[in-house]
Amino acid sequence: MKGLRKILAAALLAVLFAGLCASCAIPANVSRSQGDEHALTALKQSYRSASVVLRGVCVQTHTDLSGALCADVEVKEVLAGKTLTGGIVHCVSGGLKEGGSYLLFLGQGADVHYSEDEPAYSVIESDAVEESGSSFKLKSTGITLTEIRKELRRLDAVIGAPATSYYYMSLGELAAAADEIFLGQVVQAPELTNTAFRSQEGGGTVEQELPASVARVSAYGAVKGALKYGDTVDLIYAPAMSADVVDAATLTATTYGESAVPPLKEGAVYLFFLVRGPDPKQSYYFSVNPFQGYVPVKNDSLSVSYVNKALVPYAELAPLVRDVRAILGI
Numbered sequence: 001m002k003g004l005r006k007i008l009a010a011a012l013l014a015v016l017f018a019g020l021c022a023s024c025a026i027p028a029n030v031s032r033s034q035g036d037e038h039a040l041t042a043l044k045q046s047y048r049s050a051s052v053v054l055r056g057v058c059v060q061t062h063t064d065l066s067g068a069l070c071a072d073v074e075v076k077e078v079l080a081g082k083t084l085t086g087g088i089v090h091c092v093s094g095g096l097k098e099g100g101s102y103l104l105f106l107g108q109g110a111d112v113h114y115s116e117d118e119p120a121y122s123v124i125e126s127d128a129v130e131e132s133g134s135s136f137k138l139k140s141t142g143i144t145l146t147e148i149r150k151e152l153r154r155l156d157a158v159i160g161a162p163a164t165s166y167y168y169m170s171l172g173e174l175a176a177a178a179d180e181i182f183l184g185q186v187v188q189a190p191e192l193t194n195t196a197f198r199s200q201e202g203g204g205t206v207e208q209e210l211p212a213s214v215a216r217v218s219a220y221g222a223v224k225g226a227l228k229y230g231d232t233v234d235l236i237y238a239p240a241m242s243a244d245v246v247d248a249a250t251l252t253a254t255t256y257g258e259s260a261v262p263p264l265k266e267g268a269v270y271l272f273f274l275v276r277g278p279d280p281k282q283s284y285y286f287s288v289n290p291f292q293g294y295v296p297v298k299n300d301s302l303s304v305s306y307v308n309k310a311l312v313p314y315a316e317l318a319p320l321v322r323d324v325r326a327i328l329g330i
Helices: 034-048 143-158 171-177 239-244 317-326
Strands: 052-063 069-081 088-094 102-107 119-133 135-137 164-167 179-188 193-201 204-224 230-238 245-247 269-276 284-287 294-298
Touching: 034 119, 034 143, 034 239, 052 088, 069 143, 088 102, 088 135, 135 143, 171 269, 171 317, 179 230, 204 239, 204 269, 204 317, 230 269, 239 245, 269 317
Parallel strands: 088 119, 164 245, 230 284
Antiparallel strands: 052 069, 052 102, 069 088, 102 119, 119 135, 179 204, 179 269, 193 204, 204 230, 269 284, 269 294
């Protein structure tokens, strides 16, 4: 990212995690530190590929309508991502056996034909879990879930962020790019602090620290998306990400600097244009881009910044909302 110091993902202090897959097992003639290195690499790769990390019990295996061997897993503990503890998830079995207890790294989008009422996942990695006194450990290695939880918390503390955001000249392009368009109030806007981010760029992972805060926004009414009145979202406010904005039409860098990013004020009401963060295990939202992600609203009046070319023609909220709905056909 231009103008910013990029830090290649460095190895964290490893916990033993060799049993996640057979290729990670530690042979007797390999030193424990080398095993830790390989185990941590496998853990990070599995974590980044997964939509959910959980501990669960396989309650049933069966064949779905396409002939694939599948498993129903009762969720005992969610270590990362979003699914209900005590609920059932449906996945391609990945060798799971009825009655077995497992640590599972699951990915979304499995092509299953069993029940539309159950979440469908594919098994990225799995390992059997067994009780050890009052705790749990991986059967193949003896690594405790306490160690695994600690390492996953470290990984989850780094926020997954888009590598690049795009600037839009037209309302239609801006509205189409947003996952959520809604009227809402900023109920919390902490001070900017150095925050760790991770993004995928050029086939590799880049980590960096930027001044940022997590603003809490309460929704009043949705123009696009699934938010309902009273729903809250955690919005990443990071003006320094303005260095990574490119024009959607020309793919050239925007010339607006960080000082042109509109402020986000606690207590103020805005019309938001947001996108979901790239990591499905995290619940963060980002502005479509730092210049066009939100517009102050007071009564029915808009205060559109000169840098937001797509919305400059609008001085009132109602015509803008009407045009967005017409463009989207809603």
